[in-house]
Amino acid sequence: MERDRRVTPPPAKAERADLERRTGVALWRQIADRIRSEFISGADEARLPPETELATRFGVNRHTVRAAIAALVGEGALRTEQGRGTFIVRRGRLAYPITPRTRFSAGLEGQARERRTRMLRHTLEAATEEVARALALSPGASVVRIESLGAADGLPVSRATSWYDPQRFARFPEVYARTGSVTSALAELGVSDYLRASTLVEARHADPGDIADLALSPGAVVLVTRALNTDPEGAPIQYSITRFAADRVELRIDYPSGS
């Protein structure tokens, strides 16, 4: 039996300002999210309006606004001073370029003094269907799996899982651990150049692993890319899934004019 599933019009709005109750998301968290996007992300003001004013504006109790502010202070986005006010801690977002020649460190050059990736773990495992298809292997084939963390100026920005064909790259983990650079490691293994063939971008809530490795707070948002790198002849080299902290990074896709 098909139920009334109206998709187009929103299910009757709350008469109260804007926030939705009884949705499983606490008001203080909804307010924290709105303060982030309305005052912190796009903002001109260095100071947040007083708590009483925010409470009126959002139609909630001052305690509730305070809970939201406390959460944002906890993640370092705001700073409060008794008697003076609540101030915005400004931290620019990195623009990570997605191009046919995407490279971590080179891509963030000029945006952070120090950029590096670090290998956390590596194993040999059976390829999932997704990985096998990307690397043109048969499902269940053995693949090298690498977990790494990308940081800019000491702040973690990305968390990647990547896979390589061991037939060609069995020594990759060892070389990568030594050089600390995917590009150098691949060069040493005979791949002088590689190109980004395709990138899929999605977004979701941070899972517990993201929260731990990227030092996020629960409820945070991550950008997820699934990328295939090939050699100049088009043979697959590496497939990777990378999670970026969405409040620290945005992705930039440029097309050289003329196409």
Place this chain on the structure above:
Amino acid sequence: MERDRRVTPPPAKAERADLERRTGVALWRQIADRIRSEFISGADEARLPPETELATRFGVNRHTVRAAIAALVGEGALRTEQGRGTFIVRRGRLAYPITPRTRFSAGLEGQARERRTRMLRHTLEAATEEVARALALSPGASVVRIESLGAADGLPVSRATSWYDPQRFARFPEVYARTGSVTSALAELGVSDYLRASTLVEARHADPGDIADLALSPGAVVLVTRALNTDPEGAPIQYSITRFAADRVELRIDYPSGS
């Protein structure tokens, strides 16, 4: 020991396996999100595991799992049958291609039977710094602003705000409203072709406008693109900010490198 009953809770860690408590996001909603991503989005199974098994896996009470399932049934992602089980209502995620020739309807061809965009509102307003820079106008210059909604098979998937230079496109809203297609409208106004010069991708929580127009639930995630379209000579035509429902759409960036 006095119990901690303060309203200001946030910075607290998880003790239980995976789900985070005290985060302002109810367990049943976190579980609903995980069922969506683990069983509904990427899945092979048509049937959800039994409630008791899910309860064990997530380390929560069966009541809590039932609340999550009830929410997903409410949004049409699951269907329960007494005595038989809980079944997944399959609706794949759309892959929205970002290319030098990005077009809404053509891009989703083959993925949805019916694709269309609809203009919600249009006004003349003063350009913000961001819009002015993109369209190569001076800040504060008058610009045409258009709000539109993109839908596939009746389900809203994107919500766009776009700006045009009124010197060249004063009649755009009228023509667009009539044709229902940006490409046709531009063609009628003398722009036979246009190219995507750059795209910036970010992700954030849905704001109340997103929740209303895209029929999302609070706490949902949206993908945001900021795009500049130019004519083949490189002169700016349109600047737009588009919000995609992240659980219905992913972005695909292809580079035809080898071909």
Place this chain on the structure above:
DNA sequence: TCGAATTTGTGCGTATGTATG
């Protein structure tokens, strides 16, 4: 130096929502 106004910090009682068994 003083006080008044403004703003953040704290406490308590109560009602409702969420999660467990």
Place this chain on the structure above:
DNA sequence: GCATACATACGCACAAATTCG
């Protein structure tokens, strides 16, 4: 469905720090 415990949200009151005339 019931009983219990904790989390969330509200309302009210007052304390502490800062600003300003």
